[in-house]
Amino acid sequence: MSTGQMHPGQRPIDGDLVRRLIDGQFPQWSGLAVEPFPSGGTVNAMYRLGDGMVVRLPLVKGGAKDVSRELEWLPRLAPRLPTGIPEVLGAGEPAEGYPWPWSVYRWLAGKHPEAGALSQPVLLAEDLAEFVAAMRSISLPGAPTAHRGGPLASLDASTRAAIEELRGMPEEGVDCDGVAAVWEDALRAPGWDGPPVWLHADLMPGNLLVDGDRLTSVIDFGCMGVGDPACDLFPAWNLLPPEAREVFRAALGVDDATWNRGRGRTLSQALITLPYYRRTNPAMACTARHVIRAVLAEG
Structure with a gap:
């Protein structure tokens, strides 16, 4: 759970706002409890709506485009996947001073x-492998480009900047030379030369x-x-022994x-995440520290 404002320009959201949005746009649910x-x-901010639903509201402008992406694609992906995925029951519109x-x-x-x-484990x-393989096997026309689907080198500047930022945070105990070496090794790996595949x-x-x-x-x-299949290898280092x-x-x-690209992508995300969220989102910071340890332990 976050412990403070995570982003510049983050929108304040509370239960009263969610209640007004539900009452104004989905009166059939107006009697249901709203709980953070x-x-x-x-x-996103999340609020339970009764026992069987959840309301998700973007905290920042950049999250608003994700709403339309999910509305369009989740119903088409659901029958093709071996696990449950979110089912949209209502598409809310800007109102009550909430802009997205x-x-x-x-x-x-x-x-x-x-x-x-x-x-x-x-x-x-x-x-997890069954889910990732099912995603990769999907063939649907008009697929968007995945948020992290491009070349690994596109992350180079932000990753190196994060490493330098972490050098100034000795209390985190990150072996900055070690992670820099892993990152440079990942950059030397050949890029993906096959067709882009569906990714979470x-x-x-x-x-x-x-x-x-x-x-x-x-x-x-x-x-x-769609993009580089290395993008869906994150659980190898953020979760699995x-x-x-x-x-x-x-x-x-x-x-x-x-x-190697998957390890590099996972490490890059962790290195960028740790200094950004270490004061405001303990869960994200904890995962980032775990990834850094897991990657370095591989040698």
């Missing part, structure tokens, strides 16, 4: 998996729901689209170049 739901997410579109979804039960707390690795592109622990250690749902598809990581890789048949 703690989330480690960075783009927002959505009502069916509530999906489950808990977020935690790195280091999995009793059967190999089972989760197999489930944000497979963080907070976007996964499990029952026990079995994957039941994948949520938050705001970054989805080494043995399960290898199961995940083998199930997907990942070649060395794609694996």
Whole structure:
């Protein structure tokens, strides 16, 4: 759960606003309780609506485009995937001083998996590989470009800037020379030369729901689209221990170049995330620290 304002220009949202939006646009739900739901997410505020729904509202302007992306593509992806994904029940419009579109979804039960707390991580690795393989197999015309789908080199400047920022944060204990070496190795990996594939592109622990250690749902598809398959290898380092990581890789048949790019992408995200969110989003910062340790432990 965030502990303060995460972004410049973040929109204030509270239960009274959500209540007014629901009453004004979805009067059939006006009698249902509205309760804030703690989330480690960075783009949306979440409110439970009754027992069976959740309202998601972008916190910043940049998240508004994700709403229309999900409205268009989630219904088309759902029948092609082996796990539950969000089902849009209502498309809200700007009102009551709130400037962006927002959505009502069916509530999906489950808990977020935690790195280091999995009793059967190999089972989760197999489930994650099944989901990623299903995404890659989808062929739908007009697919958008995934948020993280482009060349790895496009992340170079921001990644190096984050490493230098972390050099000034000795309390974080990051081996900045070590992560720089891993990043440079990833940049040397050959780029993806096949057709772009469908990606979730944000497979963080907070976007996964499990029952026990079995994957039941994948949520938050705001970054989805087509691009480099390395973009959906994030769970290998942000969640899975080494043995399960290898199961995940083998199930997907990942070649060395794609694996190296995937490790580089996951590390880049962690390096950028840590200094940005370490004061405002403990969940994101914790995952970032775990990724950095996991990547460096691979040698």
